[in-house]
Amino acid sequence: MRSAASAPPRRWxxxxxxxLAALLIIADQALKAWAVNNLVYQAPPVPAIPLLLEWVLTFNTGAAWSMFSNSALPLAALRLLVGLGLLGYLWARPQVRWLTTVLGMIAAGAIGNxxxxxxxxxxxxxxxxxxxxLISNALHAGDFPIFNLADVYVxxxxxxxxxLSLREDRR
Structure with a gap:
């Protein structure tokens, strides 16, 4: 009988x-399509859950916090390479379940954007x-950026x- 310590790691x-990436990308693109079709650019926020969630349609030609503005195409190419590269790596070298899941999420976010x-x-x-x-303003960092599901995945x-890597290092 094998002990738990010698059991091979479980993989997806x-x-x-x-x-996973396909499902997450579909959800991201569906929410973006909904936003474009149902929200008005530069309109006041539409409250969904008080203090927690509002809908505001914005567009970003750069990266997080509008860094690298007006670089949408080069950033898109880089994001696509990263996303496809992660998926290719996971195909070629299957990893343990937790690593596969989080790298799949990051790949989906990169490809979605x-x-x-x-x-x-x-x-x-x-x-x-x-x-x-409110928190970022209290820290004198300005408003927290408006984001999308792909950003959440990343x-x-x-x-x-x-x-999880810190947890693994302790073992």
């Missing part, structure tokens, strides 16, 4: 990161969190990668 099937940059020449953002702006995936 090879197709899993591609399916790459699609916007390639198709529209700008990234569509619509999620505003007033509570985060940030949550990266934070998970960091936290």
């Amino acid at each position: 099937p090879r197709w899993f990161p591609i399916a 790459a699609i916007d940059g390639l198709v529209r020449g700008q990234v569509t953002d619509m999620i505003d969190m007033p509570l985060l702006s 940030v949550l995936g990266t934070l998970s990668l960091l936290l």
Whole structure:
């Protein structure tokens, strides 16, 4: 009988990161399409959950916090390379489940924003969190940026990668 310590690491099937990324990209693109069709650019925020969530249609031709503005196409190409590179890596070298999941999330976020940059020449953002702006303003950092689901995937995936790698280092 094998002990838990000698058991091989559990891995998702090879197709899993591609399916995960596809589902996340579809959700991202669907929310962006909804925002473009139902929100008005430069209109006041539409409250959804008081202090937590408002809908505001904005566009970004750069990266986070509008860095590298007016660089939508080069950034889109870079994002696409990163996203496809991560998925290619996971296909060629299947990883443990947690790593596959977080790298799949990051790939989906990169590809989701790459699609916007390639198709529209700008990234569509619509999620505003007033509570985060209250915190960032209290820290004299200005309003928290308006973002989209692809951004959420990249940030949550990266934070998970960091936290889970710290946990793995302790073992």
